[in-house]
Amino acid sequence: MPGGSVASVSATHDVERIEAPITWKAYFMCAFAAFGGIYFGYDSGYINGVKGMAYFIHQQTGKPYPGPDATADEKSAFVLESWRDSLITSILSAGTFFGAIIAGDLADHIGRKLTIIIGCFVFSIGVILQTASAGLGLIVAGRLIAGFGVGFVSAIIILYMSECSPRKIRGAIVSGYQFAITIGLLLASCVDYATQNRTDSGSYRIPIALQLLWAIILGVGIAFLPESPRYLVKRGRLDKAANVLGRLRGQPVESDYVQHELAEIVANHEHELSVVPQDTYWSSWSNCFKGSLFNSSSNLRRTILGTSMQMMQQWTGVNFIFYFGTTFFSQLGTIKNPFLISLITTLVNVCSTPISFWTIERFGRRPLLIWGALGMLICEFLVAIMGTAAPDNKNVVQAMIAFICIYIFFFASTWGPGAWVVIGEVFPLPIRSRGVALSTASNWLWNCIITVITPYLVGSDKGNLGAKVFFLWGALCTACFIYAYLLVPETKGLSLEQVDRMLEETTPRNSSKWRAHTTFASEMGMTEKGGYAPEIVTSMGADKAGN
Numbered sequence: 167m168p169g170g171s172v173a174s175v176s177a178t179h180d181v182e183r184i185e186a187p188i189t190w191k192a193y194f195m196c197a198f199a200a201f202g203g204i205y206f207g208y209d210s211g212y213i214n215g216v217k218g219m220a221y222f223i224h225q226q227t228g229k230p231y232p233g234p235d236a237t238a239d240e241k242s243a244f245v246l247e248s249w250r251d252s253l254i255t256s257i258l259s260a261g262t263f264f265g266a267i268i269a270g271d272l273a274d275h276i277g278r279k280l281t282i283i284i285g286c287f288v289f290s291i292g293v294i295l296q297t298a299s300a301g302l303g304l305i306v307a308g309r310l311i312a313g314f315g316v317g318f319v320s321a322i323i324i325l326y327m328s329e330c331s332p333r334k335i336r337g338a339i340v341s342g343y344q345f346a347i348t349i350g351l352l353l354a355s356c357v358d359y360a361t362q363n364r365t366d367s368g369s370y371r372i373p374i375a376l377q378l379l380w381a382i383i384l385g386v387g388i389a390f391l392p393e394s395p396r397y398l399v400k401r402g403r404l405d406k407a408a409n410v411l412g413r414l415r416g417q418p419v420e421s422d423y424v425q426h427e428l429a430e431i432v433a434n435h436e437h438e439l440s441v442v443p444q445d446t447y448w449s450s451w452s453n454c455f456k457g458s459l460f461n462s463s464s465n466l467r468r469t470i471l472g473t474s475m476q477m478m479q480q481w482t483g484v485n486f487i488f489y490f491g492t493t494f495f496s497q498l499g500t501i502k503n504p505f506l507i508s509l510i511t512t513l514v515n516v517c518s519t520p521i522s523f524w525t526i527e528r529f530g531r532r533p534l535l536i537w538g539a540l541g542m543l544i545c546e547f548l549v550a551i552m553g554t555a556a557p558d559n560k561n562v563v564q565a566m567i568a569f570i571c572i573y574i575f576f577f578a579s580t581w582g583p584g585a586w587v588v589i590g591e592v593f594p595l596p597i598r599s600r601g602v603a604l605s606t607a608s609n610w611l612w613n614c615i616i617t618v619i620t621p622y623l624v625g626s627d628k629g630n631l632g633a634k635v636f637f638l639w640g641a642l643c644t645a646c647f648i649y650a651y652l653l654v655p656e657t658k659g660l661s662l663e664q665v666d667r668m669l670e671e672t673t674p675r676n677s678s679k680w681r682a683h684t685t686f687a688s689e690m691g692m693t694e695k696g697g698y699a700p701e702i703v704t705s706m707g708a709d710k711a712g713n
Contacts, residue, residue, distance in 0.1 A: 168518070173196060185240075187423075193339070194333045196414070196457070200342035202282070202323035205289070205380040207350025209316055211512070212373040213255060213309075214489050215358025215505060217246055218496065219368045226250060226302060232517035246478055247497070248621040250302065255621075256488055257306050259614030261313020263607050266321040270603025274450070277597075278394045282319055286385030288376055289315025291400040297375045300367065312377075313610075321606035325599055328590030329394040330414055333661045337526040341583035341588055342521070348516040348578060350380070350487055355512045359505050396595055396662070399431050407431070427661075431595070434663035438594040454597050454604060462655070463669035465597055467674035472589040472605030477648045479585040482542055483639030484577045487511055487570065490620055494632075507567060514571045518578035530678060531659035532585050532650065538580020539647035545573035546640035551632020566633065581646070585609075591657045591665050650674075 199315070216222050220231055223246055232244050265285070272281045299305035323343060331339045357373045364372075392414060398407035408428050412419040415427070455462020466600060488495070496503035526534060549566050556562040593601035623631050623638075642649025655677040659666050661679045664682045 177688045184495070184573075191374060191416045191550060193332075193335065195391060196339050197342055198391065199323055199327045199330070200339065200346045200379075200383050201387065203343040203348075204353070205286075205345025205384050206316055206320050206352040206504075207347035207352075208380055209258070209289075209312065209350070209377055210347075210356030210375070210485070211351035211488060212358060214491060215355060216221055216370045216373060216502065217251060217254065219358075219369045220244070221364050221365055221367070222435060225300065225367075229291045230411060245366035251621040252618050253306060254302075256308040256311065256614050256617035258313040258316065258608045261310045261311075261354050262327060262610035263614060264318035264611060265314035265317020266603050266607040267317075267523065269318040269321045269606075270320075270600040273322050273325060273397070273599040273603070274400070278329070278389065278397055279391065280320050281322045282326065282388050285318025285322070286381040287315070288312075288318065290381045291315075292375045293374060293381070296460060297371050300574045301302055304406070315381075317606070317610060320610075321603045324586055324606065325602045326394055328602075328662065329396040329598070332393075332415070333664075333682055334659060335527065336591070337531065337587045337658065338523040341526055342507075343455050344522070344578075344583035345519040346691060348512070348519045349497070350581075352470055352509075352512045352516045355505075355509045359509055362505055375556070380451055395428070395606035396598070397434075397436055399428070400595055401463060403430065404432065407532045430661065435595045438666070440594045441547075450574075450597070460620060463666070464596070464599075468592050468594075469597075469604060472601055474649070475585050475588055475676055476605045476609035477612045478649055479581055480616055481639075481642035481646060482539075482572065482577055482581055482644065483546065483616075483636070484582070486620060486635070486639065487574065488515075489617055490624065494624060510567075511571060511574055514574045515578045515582075516588040519582060521579040522583040525579065526583060530656045530676070531588055532654050532656040532678060534580040535584045535588075535650035535654055538576050538584070539643055539650055541576035542573050542694065543643035543647060545569045545642050546636045546643055547577065548607050549573070549713055550633055550640060552560075553636065557633060583711045586655065590656065591660075591662060592655070592669070594666050594686055595662075 167499070223229060223244060224231060227250070229244055236244075245251070265288075269281050269285065272284070280593060286576060291313050292315060295308030296305050297308075299308060322338065327343065328336060329342050353376075354373065357376060361369045361372050363369075386513045392410040392648070395407045395410045395414065398404070398410060410418050410425060411417075411424045412421065413429055415421075415424060417424050453465055454469045455466050457466045459466055459470075487508075488511075491504075491508045495507045522534070541615060549569050552562050552566050552569075589602055589605040621637075624635050653674050655669060655672075655674040657668070657677075660668060660682065667682065668677060668680045
């Protein structure tokens with residue numbers, strides 16, 4: 167029979183015995199994949215500093231360097247034009263949008279691991295082109311190609327970690343991905359700070375070229391990790407899935423824990439296929455949009471939840487600081503070293519994110535997103551009001567920077583990791599890779615939109631909104647607050663299969679009260695002695711043969 171010993175998989179009716187106790191080996195194996203966040207964060211962060219480097223600005227625009235006697239207006243005008251700034255920043259996000267969509271397909275056909283490795287290779291090609299660039303054309307082409315690689319990795323790393331991690335620490339491990347992003351941003355800021363005053367191409371080529379190191383570490387390291395057990399179940403390779411689960415959980419394959427977890431994954435997959443069959447390639451995509459908008463467990467609602475969650479994360483406005491912070495702080499006119507302020511905001515981001523490792527499992531996803539949005543919107547409106555009322559007052563500017571740091575604290579400890587955790591949990595296995603890919607693509611789409619329009623909003627040669635732009639971010643964070651309260655379910659402490667059942671039986675506002683009361687394995691015909699009932703075995707054999 168395809169997949170090996172299908173009929174011998176043992177089941178349990180006990181909802182607490184569907185997963186093995188956590189071991190340090192299992193924790194570190196799952197946590198290594200979070201290293202992909204450094205790769206993503208560094209790539210997002212280095213461009214902020216590079217765009218503010220005098221050599222890079224001179225090379226790209228031909229503008230003369232401001233002399234020691236230059237006026238404040240002459241110094242503030244020595245920046246990239248808004249259209250050039252917008253193009254260089256946003257073209258990466260355009261590539262990542264399409265890369266994430268393609269990755270959703272590849273991950274279901276060639277596996278999660280190989281998709282990530284291919285992403286690292288594509289990214290490396292883009293980095294080489296950027297490093298070799300001496301003008302606009304090559305750096306734009308390089309960032310576009312690198313974007314495809316980032317799209318592959320950012321979509322599938324979340325999927326891989328969610329499918330491999332133990333349920334009791336899944337939120338903390340996926341939060342580790344966001345922490346790694348902040349480490350990448352910090353490393354980028356440090357490297358930019360170190361090379362900013364170089365008067366040769368090394369000022370920007372060194373920060374760019376270092377990205378190759380992160381791609382090599384991730385690509386080589388992930389090759390030694392096991393494939394996702396849920397991907398193997400989806401492909402009908404149950405023997406390999408059992409071996410991988412044993413390795414991930416630190417248990418022998420014959421362990422009841424391994425057998426019970428495998429039985430639950432298989433039973434849930436069969437249940438989802440019985441509800442929404444996948445017959446063709448196009449149906450596998452169209453299934454993401456099936457069901458009623460008013461049914462919280464429908465595939466359509468889950469897809470909307472995932473894509474809108476990532477949209478809202480971008481709406482918080484935090485990437486305004488990380489992409490355009492150096493330029494924004496320069497335009498305030500009262501800050502002597504905008505690179506240092508950008509480094510400080512990045513440090514706040516790094517130091518705040520680990521708080522979520524504990525809070526996301528102690529208090530849950532939903533409370534963090536609600537209270538985080540409230541904290542951010544208060545800070546953003548205060549920054550906007552102060553910057554509009556007294557933009558030239560040094561004390562006011564210092565207060566603005568303080569509230570920007572508090573705002574980053576709220577983001578880093580709530581929405582930063584929380585949005586990634588939720589999208590990895592809400593999709594059923596048959597559409598999970600495509601659902602996570604669509605959600606990640608939504609993140610990059612809105613990232614692209616924001617990076618395209620922001621230079622026109624705050625550029626001194628365009629909208630020149632300055633601190634007034636925080637009125638926009640504050641209004642959007644208000645929308646995030648309302649969204650989190652009305653639509654985000656609580657998934658803390660549940661297996662991915664239990665999340666499916668919770669969404670079927672309750673509403674987002676009542677989801678924190680839901681408790682698992684049965685297993686999919688018992689409902690799908692598993693016998694008390696272990697194994698499937700004969701009619702289920704026959705059905706599964708036919709399904710696996712189709713793979």
